[in-house]
Amino acid sequence: MKSYICAIGTANPPHKIPQMQVADFMARALQFDEQNTRRLRALYRVSGIGQRYSVLPDYIRENGDFTFYPNTPNLEPFPTVQQRMDVYKRHAVDLSEQAVRNCLKQTPGINLTEITHLITVSCTGMYAPGLDIELVERLNLPATVQRTAVNFMGCYAAFNAIKLADAICKAAPDANVLLVCTELCTIHFQNNPEEDHLVSNALFGDGAAAVLMQGKPCSEMSLELQSFHCDLAPAGKRDMAWHIGDTGFEMTLSSYVPDLIKSGIKQLTDRLLQGLKTTLAEIKLYAIHPGGRRILEVIEQELGMTRDDNRYAYQVLRDFGNMSSATVLFVLKALMDNLTSKEKDEPVLSFAFGPGLTLESMLLKVHYAGAAE
Numbered sequence: 001m002k003s004y005i006c007a008i009g010t011a012n013p014p015h016k017i018p019q020m021q022v023a024d025f026m027a028r029a030l031q032f033d034e035q036n037t038r039r040l041r042a043l044y045r046v047s048g049i050g051q052r053y054s055v056l057p058d059y060i061r062e063n064g065d066f067t068f069y070p071n072t073p074n075l076e077p078f079p080t081v082q083q084r085m086d087v088y089k090r091h092a093v094d095l096s097e098q099a100v101r102n103c104l105k106q107t108p109g110i111n112l113t114e115i116t117h118l119i120t121v122s123c124t125g126m127y128a129p130g131l132d133i134e135l136v137e138r139l140n141l142p143a144t145v146q147r148t149a150v151n152f153m154g155c156y157a158a159f160n161a162i163k164l165a166d167a168i169c170k171a172a173p174d175a176n177v178l179l180v181c182t183e184l185c186t187i188h189f190q191n192n193p194e195e196d197h198l199v200s201n202a203l204f205g206d207g208a209a210a211v212l213m214q215g216k217p218c219s220e221m222s223l224e225l226q227s228f229h230c231d232l233a234p235a236g237k238r239d240m241a242w243h244i245g246d247t248g249f250e251m252t253l254s255s256y257v258p259d260l261i262k263s264g265i266k267q268l269t270d271r272l273l274q275g276l277k278t279t280l281a282e283i284k285l286y287a288i289h290p291g292g293r294r295i296l297e298v299i300e301q302e303l304g305m306t307r308d309d310n311r312y313a314y315q316v317l318r319d320f321g322n323m324s325s326a327t328v329l330f331v332l333k334a335l336m337d338n339l340t341s342k343e344k345d346e347p348v349l350s351f352a353f354g355p356g357l358t359l360e361s362m363l364l365k366v367h368y369a370g371a372a373e
Contacts, residue, residue, distance in 0.1 A: 002215060003169035004367060005162075005223040006110075008333040009103025009210045011095050012053035012320065017060050017205075019049045019321075025059050026201055029075050030193050044202050048293035048314065052205030052321035054186035055091040068187075075191055078247045084187045088125030092208075093134040096120075096182045099210040100139060103178075107218050112139050114176050117168050119161045121150040121181040121325050123242060124188060124249065131182065141178075154242050154354030155289055157181070157325040158209075159228070159362060165213040166225045173215035182208040183324040188248040200251035203292055205321035209329035217367050221339050223332070223348060226363040229272035236260040236357030257291070260357055262298035269303060269349070272361040278347045285343065285366070286310055287335050289328040289352035290317035299351070312338075328352045344368035 023044035027037040058066040068087065069075045104110060118141065120132045132147040150161050158181050165177040185204035190197045212218075239260060241252040269280060280303065290296055290313040300310055307314065312334040320330060328350065335348065348364040 001170035001173065003166045003225045004214055004217045005211055005225070005332070005336075005364070006214055006218045007103050007106035007212045008329055008336060009099045009101065009106070010326070010330055010333055011098035011102060011208045013055040013091065013095060013206050015054045015057050015060060017052050017054055019044050019047065019051055022052065022059055023202075026189075026198075028063065029069075029189075029191055031074060032193075040198065043198060046293070047202050048290075048317050049203070049321045050318045052186070054206050055087060055095075055184055056186055059186070078191055081244065081246065081248055084248050085125055085127060087187050088184050089127055091184060092122070092125055092131055092182050093138055095184075095206070095208040096131060096135055096180050096210070097138050099182070099208040100135070100178065100180060103210040103212055107212055109218060110176060110212065112141055115141050115145055115178045116172070116175045117146045117148070117165070117177040119148045119150060119164055119177065119179045121153075121157045121161045121179070122183060123152045123154050123157060123324055124183045124185055126151055131180075135180065152242065153325070154240075154358075155291060155322070155324050155327065156352040156354035156358050156360040158328050159230075159352050159360040162211070162213070162225070162362065163228055165211070169213055169215040175215060177213040179211040179213060180208065181326040181329055183326050185322070185324055188251070190245075190248060190250055196252045197250070200253045203253070203322045204251070205323050207320055207323035207326045207330065209326040209333070211329060217369055220369055221336060222367045222369075223336065223364040224367045226347070226365050227272060227276060228363075229268060229361045231264060231268050231271070231359045233260050233264050233357040233359060240353070240357050241355050257353075257357065258294040258298045261295055261353055261359065262302055264359055265299050265302050265351070268351075268359050268361050272363055276363065278363065280304075283347050283349045284309070285335060285346055285348040286313070287328060287331045287348060287350040288313045289331065290314065291322055291353055293317065295353070339366055339368075341368050341370050
């Protein structure tokens, strides 16, 4: 039994925010002096991010024209969790629907009424009845569609959703599984000068990605699932975390994370490939979650990759920032959009990382069903 990623669709909110403009917003919000503003701008400049997207227009407006944050010098009273969840509820379903429709445009032979399973993924908002039920209603999916929600797992959660879809497809070969990752990271800006908050404010953006998975390929170019391997680096438990505070969800992202990933990535890869007919030397295609520029660089060092090998991750980081669970799907889509018949049967190595410190890996294979077959 096999399973395939047949199509990936993506969507972003309308507010495109240049990275250095966000830096200026943050410096003003934190009421930084000239010296600290220079340091903050340097952090943003070396991030590898050119722009991000947000459901909030405030990041490209002047204080006095804000619609979400208070129009006060220090943004007090700072928005509560409830206010942020209200924003999530208003915008998440729209963004999710856009991603789904973008996905299914690529597979005209599949109708929404034929979707059998829906998996929703998010760590930036929760409510019930939730995003899954709203999508059933918005897309007119069958009321009998089997729904699963993967919540609050962070940047690696798409891998768990893909594993679940893989198991469903192998158990029910006629299943049409729709997987939707939607993250509104920018609604959780924390007005806090601590380093962890400064780093997370510099990295995260909003986006959604939808994936159609089946037990058979339904498009000319698809990705066949081969193997998964997950590991934990408990030493990093406190270095990457995601907590609910009084004024939103608070990200802990320390500067030690790249070193922790560096120490574990080679072993993770070896265990993934163990027993398979693929060796690391044979892999030329990669889809790595761009948690940050430094994370990509240490993986390249440890696995002997070039920056060009990692080009899709850098491209997504530059154009969208880190969108938590949706990000690796943006990378996979960029890879799929550039595949040709020459890559038929080529292996694809994919990674994502998140709280725990969790290290997820996945091996796929390019399936080409062109005229040559």
